[in-house]
Amino acid sequence: MTPRKVWQIFLKYIIPLIISVGLCYLLFKGIDFKEMLAIVRDKCDFRWIAFAMVVSIFSHVFRALRWGIQLRALGIRAPLYALVYSIFGTYAVNLVFPRLGEVWRTGYIAQRQDAPFATVFGSMVADRLADTITVLLLALITFALASGAILDFLHTNGEAYAAIGAILASPWLWSAIAVGVAALWWFMTRKWTAGPFFKLQNALRELWAGFAVIVRMPGKAQWLLWTVALWGCYFLQNYITFFAFPFTREVLADHGILAALVTFVLSSISMGVPSNGGIGPWQWAVIFALGIYGVGATEAGAFANLVLGSQTLLLIALGIFTFAAIALDKKKKNPKIQ
Numbered sequence: 330m331t332p333r334k335v336w337q338i339f340l341k342y343i344i345p346l347i348i349s350v351g352l353c354y355l356l357f358k359g360i361d362f363k364e365m366l367a368i369v370r371d372k373c374d375f376r377w378i379a380f381a382m383v384v385s386i387f388s389h390v391f392r393a394l395r396w397g398i399q400l401r402a403l404g405i406r407a408p409l410y411a412l413v414y415s416i417f418g419t420y421a422v423n424l425v426f427p428r429l430g431e432v433w434r435t436g437y438i439a440q441r442q443d444a445p446f447a448t449v450f451g452s453m454v455a456d457r458l459a460d461t462i463t464v465l466l467l468a469l470i471t472f473a474l475a476s477g478a479i480l481d482f483l484h485t486n487g488e489a490y491a492a493i494g495a496i497l498a499s500p501w502l503w504s505a506i507a508v509g510v511a512a513l514w515w516f517m518t519r520k521w522t523a524g525p526f527f528k529l530q531n532a533l534r535e536l537w538a539g540f541a542v543i544v545r546m547p548g549k550a551q552w553l554l555w556t557v558a559l560w561g562c563y564f565l566q567n568y569i570t571f572f573a574f575p576f577t578r579e580v581l582a583d584h585g586i587l588a589a590l591v592t593f594v595l596s597s598i599s600m601g602v603p604s605n606g607g608i609g610p611w612q613w614a615v616i617f618a619l620g621i622y623g624v625g626a627t628e629a630g631a632f633a634n635l636v637l638g639s640q641t642l643l644l645i646a647l648g649i650f651t652f653a654a655i656a657l658d659k660k661k662k663n664p665k666i667q
Contacts, residue, residue, distance in 0.1 A: 368574070368631040377573040378635065381566040382643050388562035389416045389647070392456075395555035399452045402546030405444045411658075412438070414651045421648020424641065431457065437655075455543060463560055464597050471594040475587055478621055567593040570636050577632055580622045592618035611637050 393412035400407055407415075415437050419430035431453055439449040472479065517534070521527040543552060568589045571577040580588045592615055599614035615633035616626060624632075 364627050365631040365634070368628055369635050372574055372576075373631075373635060374573050377569055378639050381569040381636070382639055384562050384566040384569065385640060385643060386647070388559055388566065389413065389420070391555050391559040391562060392416050395552055395559060396452065396456050398548045398552045398555070399455060399543065399546065400438070400449070402548070403444075403448055403452060405438070405442050405449065405452075407438055407442050411441055414655055417644075417647040417651040418655075420644045421651065424644060424648075459543065459556065461601075463556065464594070467560075467590075467594050468598060471587075471590050475591050475621075478584075479591070563597070564590070564593050567596070570632070573635075574628070574632055576624055576628050577619070580619065580624060584622050588618075588622050591621065608637065608641070 390413055393409060393416045396416075397407065397409065397412050400412075415434040418437065419434045421430070422433045423430035432450075435446060435450045435453050438444065439446040442449075516526075517530060519530075521530050543549065546552070568586065571581050571589055595614040595618045596611055599610040602610035612630065612633040615636070616629040619629040619632065620626070
């Protein structure tokens with residue numbers, strides 16, 4: 330095995346595992362584990378957790394429907410059930426090998442439909458880029474609506490949090506973002522002829538082209554509809570879980586739906602941290618968000634770990650179902666399957 334291959338394996342698998350284990354250690358270090366389990370056992374209404382799991386399944390189906398529109402625009406007509414399998418399988422694979430799930434679903438659809446891997450991969454990148462843009466827009470809206478509560482929490486909960494609050498409130502940060510956007514625009518409008526800048530510019534253009542096809546493709550309105558349905562399900566399953574515990578119900582009663590939105594956005598951002606299935610970063614984000622509204626670390630930890638644990642079990646079950654179903658699928662590869 331070459332040093333480059335070893336380095337790639339280290340970055341793809343070892344680093345995410347270290348991040349997950351390290352954050353979980355820090356997470357449980359400051360939490361009374363027995364008390365957390367007692368909270369789950371004695372205070373949780375598991376019916377709401379089950380309801381959230383059902384909504385989660387619908388979100389995967391909506392993602393499959395949305396991706397199908399992009400694939401059809403590229404001349405690839407995969408049946409809905411195969412697209413749903415690909416989404417179920419993606420999240421199951423990501424639990425074990427972070428970020429490899431997207432490659433797996435690309436390969437599965439490309440092989441099944443006898444389509445070019447690069448073409449399917451480009452549509453997958455566009456799918457994920459659309460999610461990134463959605464999260465950024467939601468983050469901007471949420472911070473604008475809840476900036477007061479967030480900054481107050483940061484300034485009153487220790488020096489580290491106060492430093493983060495000072496950075497977020499600093500005009501230098503927003504000036505730097507504006508300068509970064511301007512620099513990117515300047516870089517992309519220059520005509521590079523060779524070298525690494527030329528390659529980077531081409532890569533960025535190809536990435537944008539994969540996303541821009543959404544604007545030109547047939548079914549744009551339906552694509553937007555499925556996007557709203559997808560992210561609506563994501564938020565709804567998060568909102569539903571707030572009714573599972575008395576302390577999160579109290580947060581909703583006192584602060585309204587905005588508290589659930591803050592938790593949802595911060596947890597969505599945390600999924601960008603490389604880890605196994607979001608384990609570690611996701612709980613940290615949820616505990617932080619609930620702390621803004623006065624929920625203690627142990628109670629917030631009980632909520633976060635139960636919600637993520639239930640979703641992880643669901644993904645494992647869907648993964649087992651998916652790979653069994655694929656094994657039983659006797660149909661030959663046929664790109665004309667409707």
